[in-house]
Amino acid sequence: MRLSRRALIKDGLLVVSAGMVMPAIFSRGVASAKTLAGEGAHFAQAAAERTLIVVQMAGGNDGLNTVVPITDSLYYQMRPTLAIAPGQALPLDGRLGLHPNLTPLKKLWDEGHLAVVEGVGYPNQSLSHFQAMDIWQTLDLNGSGTEGWLGKLVSGWVDQDGHPFKALNIGVQTAQALSSISAPVPTLSNEQSYRIAADPADSDSGNGRLQALMKLYNSYPRTAPYAALLDATALDAQEGVRQLREASAQYHPMVTYPAGPFAAGLKVLAEAIIENLGLRIGYVTLGGFDTHAGQKTTHDALMKTFADGIAAFYNDLALHNKADNVVVMTWSEFGRRVEENGSLGTDHGTAAPMFVLGNPVNRGIFGEPPSLSNLDSAGNLKYTVDFRSVYATVLDRWLGASSKDVLGGSFGAQNFLPQP
Amino acid sequence: MDMHNQPTVPGDDEDITEKRVAVAGRTATLPAQQGAAPSRPGVVTARPRGLSRRQLPGAGALGLAGAGAVAGSGIALAEWMQGGGLNTLIHGPLTSSARIGHLLRRAGFGASPQDIALYTPLGFNGAVDRLLNYQQVSDAEMENRLGALRLDLNKPADQQRWWLLRMAWTQRPLLEKMTLFWHGVLTSSFRKVGGPQSYMRMIVQNQFLRAHAFDTFDNIMLGITSDPAMLFYLDLTRSRKNRPNENYAREMMELFTIGLGHYTQQDVSEGAAALTGWHVVGHSTTSRYVPQDHNNLVKHYLGHSGNLDYKDVVHILVNHPAAPWFICRKLFTFFVYENPSNDDLSPLVDTYVKSNHSMGAVMRTLLLSPQFSSAKAYRSRIKSPAEFVAGAYRALNIQGEGAGLQTMTTMMGQTLFDPPNVAGWPGDKVSAYWLNSGTWMARLNYIDLLLVGSRSRRFFYPPLDLQGIINANHIDSPERFVDYFASFLLDGSLDPDRRQLFIDYFTSQGSSASREQVTLTSGKRYPLGAVRGTLYLLLASPEYQLN
Numbered sequence: 001m002r003l004s005r006r007a008l009i010k011d012g013l014l015v016v017s018a019g020m021v022m023p024a025i026f027s028r029g030v031a032s033a034k035t036l037a038g039e040g041a042h043f044a045q046a047a048a049e050r051t052l053i054v055v056q057m058a059g060g061n062d063g064l065n066t067v068v069p070i071t072d073s074l075y076y077q078m079r080p081t082l083a084i085a086p087g088q089a090l091p092l093d094g095r096l097g098l099h100p101n102l103t104p105l106k107k108l109w110d111e112g113h114l115a116v117v118e119g120v121g122y123p124n125q126s127l128s129h130f131q132a133m134d135i136w137q138t139l140d141l142n143g144s145g146t147e148g149w150l151g152k153l154v155s156g157w158v159d160q161d162g163h164p165f166k167a168l169n170i171g172v173q174t175a176q177a178l179s180s181i182s183a184p185v186p187t188l189s190n191e192q193s194y195r196i197a198a199d200p201a202d203s204d205s206g207n208g209r210l211q212a213l214m215k216l217y218n219s220y221p222r223t224a225p226y227a228a229l230l231d232a233t234a235l236d237a238q239e240g241v242r243q244l245r246e247a248s249a250q251y252h253p254m255v256t257y258p259a260g261p262f263a264a265g266l267k268v269l270a271e272a273i274i275e276n277l278g279l280r281i282g283y284v285t286l287g288g289f290d291t292h293a294g295q296k297t298t299h300d301a302l303m304k305t306f307a308d309g310i311a312a313f314y315n316d317l318a319l320h321n322k323a324d325n326v327v328v329m330t331w332s333e334f335g336r337r338v339e340e341n342g343s344l345g346t347d348h349g350t351a352a353p354m355f356v357l358g359n360p361v362n363r364g365i366f367g368e369p370p371s372l373s374n375l376d377s378a379g380n381l382k383y384t385v386d387f388r389s390v391y392a393t394v395l396d397r398w399l400g401a402s403s404k405d406v407l408g409g410s411f412g413a414q415n416f417l418p419q420p
Numbered sequence: 421m422d423m424h425n426q427p428t429v430p431g432d433d434e435d436i437t438e439k440r441v442a443v444a445g446r447t448a449t450l451p452a453q454q455g456a457a458p459s460r461p462g463v464v465t466a467r468p469r470g471l472s473r474r475q476l477p478g479a480g481a482l483g484l485a486g487a488g489a490v491a492g493s494g495i496a497l498a499e500w501m502q503g504g505g506l507n508t509l510i511h512g513p514l515t516s517s518a519r520i521g522h523l524l525r526r527a528g529f530g531a532s533p534q535d536i537a538l539y540t541p542l543g544f545n546g547a548v549d550r551l552l553n554y555q556q557v558s559d560a561e562m563e564n565r566l567g568a569l570r571l572d573l574n575k576p577a578d579q580q581r582w583w584l585l586r587m588a589w590t591q592r593p594l595l596e597k598m599t600l601f602w603h604g605v606l607t608s609s610f611r612k613v614g615g616p617q618s619y620m621r622m623i624v625q626n627q628f629l630r631a632h633a634f635d636t637f638d639n640i641m642l643g644i645t646s647d648p649a650m651l652f653y654l655d656l657t658r659s660r661k662n663r664p665n666e667n668y669a670r671e672m673m674e675l676f677t678i679g680l681g682h683y684t685q686q687d688v689s690e691g692a693a694a695l696t697g698w699h700v701v702g703h704s705t706t707s708r709y710v711p712q713d714h715n716n717l718v719k720h721y722l723g724h725s726g727n728l729d730y731k732d733v734v735h736i737l738v739n740h741p742a743a744p745w746f747i748c749r750k751l752f753t754f755f756v757y758e759n760p761s762n763d764d765l766s767p768l769v770d771t772y773v774k775s776n777h778s779m780g781a782v783m784r785t786l787l788l789s790p791q792f793s794s795a796k797a798y799r800s801r802i803k804s805p806a807e808f809v810a811g812a813y814r815a816l817n818i819q820g821e822g823a824g825l826q827t828m829t830t831m832m833g834q835t836l837f838d839p840p841n842v843a844g845w846p847g848d849k850v851s852a853y854w855l856n857s858g859t860w861m862a863r864l865n866y867i868d869l870l871l872v873g874s875r876s877r878r879f880f881y882p883p884l885d886l887q888g889i890i891n892a893n894h895i896d897s898p899e900r901f902v903d904y905f906a907s908f909l910l911d912g913s914l915d916p917d918r919r920q921l922f923i924d925y926f927t928s929q930g931s932s933a934s935r936e937q938v939t940l941t942s943g944k945r946y947p948l949g950a951v952r953g954t955l956y957l958l959l960a961s962p963e964y965q966l967n
Contacts, residue, residue, distance in 0.1 A: 058841070059841070127670070127685060127688075128670075128674055128680055129841065129842070129843070130674075130675075130843050131680055143680075164857075169856070172830075172831070172832070172833035172834075172858065172859060173833050173840070173846065173847075173853055173854075173856070173859075174853070174856050184856060184857070185856070186856070186857045186858070187856035187857055187858045187859070188857065188858035189831065189858055193831055193858070193861070193862065193865070194857075194858060194861060195861065195865075196861055196864055196865065197864070197865045197868040197869075197872075198868075199868065199871070199872050199949055199952060199953060199956070200872065201872075201936055201947070201948045201949035201952060202949040202953065203949075208953075209925075209949075209953045209956065209957070212921070212925045212953070212957055213864075213957055213960055213961075215921060216918070216921060216957060216960075216961050216962065217962055219917070219918070219921070220962040220963075221915075224799075224962070225799050225800055225966060226802060226852065226855070226962075226965075226966065227962070229852055229855060230855070230962045230965065231962075233855055233856060233857055233860050234860065236857045237857035237858075237860050237861055240857055241861070287840070287841070290667075290841075290842075292654075292655040292658075292665055292666070292667040293655040293658040293665060293667075294658070341663055341664075341665055341666070342658075342659070342660040342662065342663020342664070342665065343655055343658035343659065343660070343663070343665045344658075345655070345658070345665070347665070347666045347667070348666070348670070377685070378685045378689075
């Protein structure tokens with residue numbers, strides 16, 4: 001019953017039956033899952049073993065203090081207290097250096113596994129966190145999109161093995177980038193709590209009760225509110241719990257992960273990759289980058305959390321011989337104002353660098369450096385690279401997907417990944 | 421403008437400080453009286469309309485009805501049309517029990533059997549009156565119970581538990597719900613209010629939002645602008661007259677009052693200059709306005725020019741034509757259904773304008789609107805974690821101290837006093853965001869905890885006393901058992917097919933071989949697992965996930 005139920009979902013019976021009020025993310029009603037599945041055929045064919053990990057740096061990461069223009073005197077003029085001195089930065093080339101807490105990334109650079117894409121943004125960048133986050137995740141430049149670019153990709157994949165973990169979101173809420181009308185993405189905040197408790201009064205470990213519950217969900221009238229979401233969620237949970245329990249029994253991390261939810265999330269993603277749960281897209285968020293005041297302490301700590309988490313993840317994969325299959329990409333909704341403000345912080349900005357890292361990556365600095373002498377009227381950087389060209393590159397060159405179909409247009413490519 | 425109409429001379433600043441100290445002193449020891457929450461003495465006397473801040477708009481007459489609009493899609497839609505449409509859905513006016521249940525879920529945290537017994541005889545209008553005229557209802561029992569717990573409100577975990585227990589125990593459910601609404605809009609997080617020694621600022625903010633939940637939007641915006649937690653959270657306290665910080669200036673327009681599209685980057689920077697002058701005082705729970713630190717240059721802000729200050733900014737914003745639409749859309753989405761039309765909102769907007777921006781008047785219009793009681797609104801939102809956790813606790817009359825309730829909402833995706841960002845919880849806007857595989861399991865496991873109990877010392881919950889409930893309510897058959905719990909958990913409106921699924925589970929003893937048994941008043945015995953499992957299924961059902 002379970003698989004046929006899943007097949008039913010895939011065939012579109014389960015679409016958006018949400019009645020009365022359809023939530024925005026399910027309101028593109030008319031497209032059926034069948035249509036999407038058809039599209040999926042050309043969304044993605046190859047690359048069954050390949051995984052993309054997306055790291056969201058929420059709040060607007062200060063790009064200039066992450067990848068520092070150590071030879072630019074304007075940077076030092078406009079950041080009298082916040083600038084990172086040339087001697088402190090970890091040099092990539094003569095012009096750029098990494099934040100001093102990014103030592104593990106410097107090591108990846110030295111080993112040839114780190115790419116930096118400079119000046120990433122889009123036309124008329126929004127200084128609103130939320131509009132900017134919507135744009136980066138749904139690609140609707142008005143910020144009114146509903147379906148995420150990764151959600152569109154994932155829902156297009158037809159997985160005959162019934163893998164609930166072809167995408168996995170770490171956190172308590174599914175990222176908008178992963179939202180789609182037909183395929184809710186498994187979302188968990190920590191592995192220990194991803195289980196369904198049983199009543200000790202039941203002698204069957206809760207199986208009978210769970211079966212009865214699943215029956216309540218799959219017999220819930222499809223025209224009732226949220227029926228599709230409820231049913232698919234329950235089904236994913238039930239299958240996912242079983243798979244994760246099995247994986248967890250097998251998995252032995254080869255490194256010690258740092259404390260904290262960011263590294264713990266990366267560890268779950270590593271487990272899913274190492275134990276072959278079919279993970280294609282992993283998503284994890286590190287928040288707290290909105291550094292309007294007293295930036296240094298906060299940003300230093302975040303850089304360390306980020307880099308140490310990534311290092312543990314990468315090393316764990318490498319020691320399990322999985323590092324060749326994984327690419328990590330970071331993004332943030334915007335960079336920050338070039339000139340620091342009066343509160344030892346920085347206000348909302350625009351263009352910023354993205355990191356792409358992993359064994360498959362071409363080391364280098366890509367894109368064009370944005371000029372600090374030619375700012376927009378608010379004192380922000382003018383972008384030089386469209387973020388969609390970065391997405392297109394990972395879709396076409398790594399995931400074997402058609403970026404044109406997923407992104408709805410052609411946006412060029414960056415050479416941080418080789419042509420397939 | 422009244423409460424912030426103090427002369428801008430340095431000597432007067434002390435006055436404000438004093439008031440804030442008084443607020444902190446009161447909240448630190450847990451207020452004994454809900455209605456006595458913070459109000460600044462000098463301010464009340466300055467109110468032009470002679471209204472005490474504690475006097476709130478009452479309620480009035482009523483309207484109702486509304487037919488269900490149902491949207492389907494794709495194959496599902498086609499199939500549904502062929503099947504004859506709305507057969508399994510409520511359409512037309514809600515039954516009276518569904519209306520009361522709906523009201524208590526939306527304007528509160530669901531219903532216990534006692535709530536149903538209390539509100540049903542009042543009728544819908546009378547129930548709305550009681551909810552809005554909350555100051556006539558004593559909450560002393562709740563305050564006493566909370567006081568006896570000796571929670572440490574300097575600690576975020578205890579703060580969250582304190583508020584969740586308020587939701588579960590209050591006799592003023594709409595007041596707590598409205599406070600929760602404001603917390604999701606005019607939000608701050610304990611993670612950025614000045615460190616552990618300043619966590620109490622979150623409670624001060626919470627008490628401000630509770631005390632002014634139905635006040636004018638003007639007073640609410642003035643108060644939140646000078647609120648210590650907010651001053652820290654959005655950096656206004658760090659703003660300097662010659663180097664204004666943009667954070668609060670931007671978010672108060674984008675997220676609190678008028679929304680994107682109604683202002684420019686210039687309005688952000690000019691507004692930031694106008695807002696300079698407010699600072700928190702040391703590590704205290706107080707704030708003060710420092711005139712010397714206010715930028716006195718001419719500012720050009722949303723079409724107004726002059727030496728504008730924070731009062732002007734608030735005045736301009738709450739009188740901006742976009743403001744009533746913005747805030748009424750948020751209210752409607754939170755309390756009624758998502759994606760309201762302009763027709764849905766215009767009665768609320770009219771009330772906002774006619775009542776001089778009284779949020780109490782707007783709420784009365786909202787609760788009495790036909791849309792509120794429509795089939796379109798019924799179960800049209802996924803329960804939020806706070807609604808789910810406090811609601812089940814309340815419905816089942818769980819006796820205990822609420823240990824760990826805050827962990828439960830966190831695992832479901834909502835940590836009170838710690839929203840994901842300045843936009844509050846996405847689920848408040850699009851409730852489907854509350855639900856995913858992980859948060860769904862957290863819901864199931866919470867139900868399991870309430871029913872089965874936990875012997876952990878930190879986390880002690882006795883098993884729910886099902887035998888006691890059965891005896892007290894003379895439950896003599898599986899059917900009666902299902903109907904009894906469905907009456908307050910599911911508005912007593914279970915589709916016969918689905919009702920049968922619960923009854924079948926109760927009577928199928930296959931999965932439970934436990935020796936423990938439960939005896940119905942007919943004398944017939946059933947395995948504990950089957951009886952408890954039936955209640956679990958009611959609370960874990962799709963229907964119960966909806967609000």
